[in-house]
Amino acid sequence: MKNNLLIICFILSFKALAQLPHSGNPALNIMKKVLANKADNKITSILNSYQYYSYNKFIVSANSDSISGKIDSIFENKNGKKVFQRLDSTNYELQKYLKNHHLYITEKVSENLYKKGKNKKEIILGSKMAGFKTPLYEYLALDIERFSFYDKIYTVLGKRYINPLTNIGLRKYNFKIIDTVFNKGSEAYVIHYSQRKKKRRVGLEGLLYIDANSFSIQKGEVVLNGAIIVKIVQDYNYLPKYNLWFPNETTITIKKRKDTKDITILGGLIDLSDDDKSEIEYSVVQSVVNNIADFTYIISNTKNFDIKINEPVMITRAASTIEVSDDAANKGSRFWDTYRQESISEKALETYFFIDSISIAKDAERKFNIARKVVKGFYPTKYFDFELSQLVNFNSYEGIRMGLGLFTNHHFSNLFKLQGYTGYGFKDTKFKYHLAGDFRVNKSSNTWVGLGYTNDNNEAGKLEFLFDDTSFTLINPRNINISQFYNYKVYDFHVSADILPNVEAKLKLSNGTYKPLFNYQFFRDNVVYNTYNLTLSDFAVKWTPFSEYMNTPEGKIYVRKEFPKVTGQYRQGFHDVLNGDFSFSQFNIKVEQQFKFVNKSSIVFLLEGGLTFGSAPLSHLYNARPNYSYRNPWLKRFNFSGNNAFETMAFNEFISDRFFSLHGRYNLKPIELSQRFKPKISFITRYAFGTIDKPQHHIGLSFRKMNQGYFESGMVFNGLFKGFGLASFYRYGAYQNDRFSDNLAVKLTYVLNIDL
Numbered sequence: 001m002k003n004n005l006l007i008i009c010f011i012l013s014f015k016a017l018a019q020l021p022h023s024g025n026p027a028l029n030i031m032k033k034v035l036a037n038k039a040d041n042k043i044t045s046i047l048n049s050y051q052y053y054s055y056n057k058f059i060v061s062a063n064s065d066s067i068s069g070k071i072d073s074i075f076e077n078k079n080g081k082k083v084f085q086r087l088d089s090t091n092y093e094l095q096k097y098l099k100n101h102h103l104y105i106t107e108k109v110s111e112n113l114y115k116k117g118k119n120k121k122e123i124i125l126g127s128k129m130a131g132f133k134t135p136l137y138e139y140l141a142l143d144i145e146r147f148s149f150y151d152k153i154y155t156v157l158g159k160r161y162i163n164p165l166t167n168i169g170l171r172k173y174n175f176k177i178i179d180t181v182f183n184k185g186s187e188a189y190v191i192h193y194s195q196r197k198k199k200r201r202v203g204l205e206g207l208l209y210i211d212a213n214s215f216s217i218q219k220g221e222v223v224l225n226g227a228i229i230v231k232i233v234q235d236y237n238y239l240p241k242y243n244l245w246f247p248n249e250t251t252i253t254i255k256k257r258k259d260t261k262d263i264t265i266l267g268g269l270i271d272l273s274d275d276d277k278s279e280i281e282y283s284v285v286q287s288v289v290n291n292i293a294d295f296t297y298i299i300s301n302t303k304n305f306d307i308k309i310n311e312p313v314m315i316t317r318a319a320s321t322i323e324v325s326d327d328a329a330n331k332g333s334r335f336w337d338t339y340r341q342e343s344i345s346e347k348a349l350e351t352y353f354f355i356d357s358i359s360i361a362k363d364a365e366r367k368f369n370i371a372r373k374v375v376k377g378f379y380p381t382k383y384f385d386f387e388l389s390q391l392v393n394f395n396s397y398e399g400i401r402m403g404l405g406l407f408t409n410h411h412f413s414n415l416f417k418l419q420g421y422t423g424y425g426f427k428d429t430k431f432k433y434h435l436a437g438d439f440r441v442n443k444s445s446n447t448w449v450g451l452g453y454t455n456d457n458n459e460a461g462k463l464e465f466l467f468d469d470t471s472f473t474l475i476n477p478r479n480i481n482i483s484q485f486y487n488y489k490v491y492d493f494h495v496s497a498d499i500l501p502n503v504e505a506k507l508k509l510s511n512g513t514y515k516p517l518f519n520y521q522f523f524r525d526n527v528v529y530n531t532y533n534l535t536l537s538d539f540a541v542k543w544t545p546f547s548e549y550m551n552t553p554e555g556k557i558y559v560r561k562e563f564p565k566v567t568g569q570y571r572q573g574f575h576d577v578l579n580g581d582f583s584f585s586q587f588n589i590k591v592e593q594q595f596k597f598v599n600k601s602s603i604v605f606l607l608e609g610g611l612t613f614g615s616a617p618l619s620h621l622y623n624a625r626p627n628y629s630y631r632n633p634w635l636k637r638f639n640f641s642g643n644n645a646f647e648t649m650a651f652n653e654f655i656s657d658r659f660f661s662l663h664g665r666y667n668l669k670p671i672e673l674s675q676r677f678k679p680k681i682s683f684i685t686r687y688a689f690g691t692i693d694k695p696q697h698h699i700g701l702s703f704r705k706m707n708q709g710y711f712e713s714g715m716v717f718n719g720l721f722k723g724f725g726l727a728s729f730y731r732y733g734a735y736q737n738d739r740f741s742d743n744l745a746v747k748l749t750y751v752l753n754i755d756l
Contacts, residue, residue, distance in 0.1 A: 027175035027428040033215045041216035049300040052307040063100035102351040107337040126331040131359035150218040187212040255297035321548035369671030383412040395479040399427025417426040432456040447497035457485040461623030465538040466506040486619045508538040521701040535580030540569040565592040584614030600669035609660030641713035641747035648731035654706040656690025682716040725749040
């Protein structure tokens with residue numbers, strides 16, 4: 001009987017292979033068929049909707065049997081002799097602990113939704129994290145388990161790899177049939193794939209189980225063998241009613257290769273290193289040394305269940321790819337017993353109990369919350385978060401500016417928020433301040449309305465949008481060089497909302513007094529204005545079609561910031577409304593695009609522009625963001641580079657009421673000269689064009705039109721020493737200066753921005 005079964009299997013395998021085209025590599029021919037049938041097998045292509053629940057368990061652990069449990073003898077070298085010092089039971093205690101505990105554990109239950117024409121949506125119903133009463137949202141946003149073999153690009157631990165199941169992948173990978181098997185009652189080809197040219201970069205390899213009838217994926221495995229060993233296994237179940245294979249279970253295993261350098265993964269949230277290595281005394285001799293990181297492994301297992309196909313699905317706030325229920329962290333044992341796909345082990349329960357008790361004793365959650373807020377630019381207290389960027393600043397008008405800013409947090413209220421700041425300039429000896437209060441009127445659309453008052457200074461001619469840049473930096477280097485400011489004292493009413501998926505809108509109505517703090521007067525209707533009143537209405541829209549964010553009890557958190565980012569803003573000034581002096585209309589736009597490549601290089605484009613019609617003072621026109629001065633001797637011109645600034649354009653050299661600029665940047669992949677020294681080289685070219693009507697109405701400041709086009713190009717070397725780097729730019733074209741030195745700019749760069 002056994003021999004008969006072997007013969008039958010052999011005949012069926014031979015028959016299956018015989019059905020394939022005979023030319024070329026049979027495995028490659030199969031992969032071409034898989035690619036040709038991809039649209040018929042990818043669930044998001046053939047289904048109108050689906051809904052299922054998932055249970056994820058994430059464990060960090062170590063095999064106790066891999067660790068020597070011996071009580072060690074500690075000796076010290078003295079005069080060439082080993083002298084006994086003490087007994088060390090660390091290894092014994094570690095092995096004993098690992099027999100009954102994991103190093104860490106988290107669990108998550110989610111409802112997963114998909115509707116054609118909208119983003120996938122994950123609603124986290126329950127989250128349980130050892131040591132934390134409130135979930136760590138940065139972990140929930142990692143997306144580690146949302147992996148698909150049908151994705152165009154495989155993303156493994158934040159690094160991008162070409163999918164073998166693409167036209168490019170067919171050329172970049174080797175394929176080989178290693179078996180034909182029966183998997184879940186259906187015949188499948190088992191195909192091994194591996195990257196052809198790896199060079200110094202670690203390549204992917206793995207297995208694909210391909211259904212012999214539909215050429216869909218029944219099961220997939222991918223392995224990354226580097227300093228970190230990663231294995232991803234995704235299993236599919238066949239749904240005969242719909243004739244498709246649906247993802248059933250995903251298991252991701254991660255471990256550090258033994259004796260390799262210390263590493264961090266997942267954005268630094270997990271550190272696979274020997275924490276005690278800095279404390280090693282090299283005069284001390286140990287007979288047994290265990291590096292726990294060498295034996296540590298991570299397993300993330302996700303099981304899908306209660307799958308519903310093509311049934312009505314309601315997805316609200318589709319741009320929020322992940323939504324955390326308000327009570328997700330407060331689920332009881334009945335909830336977890338219902339949704340766990342298997343009984344929780346005694347070892348897992350002991351892990352929760354031990355880590356929770358340690359966290360309480362060490363006040364770990366509060367300390368961790370402080371750390372995660374600090375890197376975002378805030379220092380948290382119970383009800384208020386202090387804004388670190390307000391602590392100290394510097395510019396040529398105020399000199400050193402010191403201040404204090406604070407925001408209420410979600411512990412204060414989920415319906416109200418208050419914010420404010422104050423600052424004092426030691427050079428101009430003036431206080432500035434801002435106060436605002438907001439009320440949430442609709443949670444689903446994230447709609448807030450509020451009132452505010454501001455007395456502060458701002459750069460004249462600055463292109464502004466209601467959507468502020470959220471990158472945190474304590475000091476903006478370009479501010480050091482700015483000298484043309486205006487003071488404004490303004491009341492405002494403002495509204496913000498998510499009006500469509502991936503479309504945010506803001507409205508601001510304001511009225512106040514503006515005073516230039518440099519030699520400038522504005523001439524209009526035979527009147528010269530040194531100070532003027534403006535009544536303004538601003539409406540701005542930001543469209544990020546491919547970005548994704550998470551809604552949490554603490555607010556909106558971006559999960560993935562993708563490009564393009566398009567921001568448009570319309571401003572209207574009203575004459576004789578609330579004593580407004582001028583009437584003008586203004587249209588501003590900003591388009592950001594970035595292309596990332598698998599070799600870690602990237603290309604970035606920034607298009608900015610504005611049109612102004614009517615009587616607008618210079619404070620509300622455009623200076624194109626200059627960052628240069630003609631100081632002598634030339635070495636005095638050596639200063640900090642700005643962000644997307646024209647490094648060879650003098651301050652207020654050009655003023656425009658209509659302008660646009662285009663910035664192009666090519667970032668080479670980091671040059672790995674050593675483990676710590678990885679400089680980054682970028683090539684940059686910038687172009688700007690502008691013009692202005694009635695320049696004679698702007699009195700006291702000398703400037704030019706930019707209607708012949710302005711060019712500059714340069715190179716940037718970042719990461720040379722502790723965040724510092726060098727940049728060099730050259731000015732050319734119609735506005736090139738006669739002297740070579742007046743066209744050359746050499747700048748110091750500093751990168752300490754943390755993107756939120």
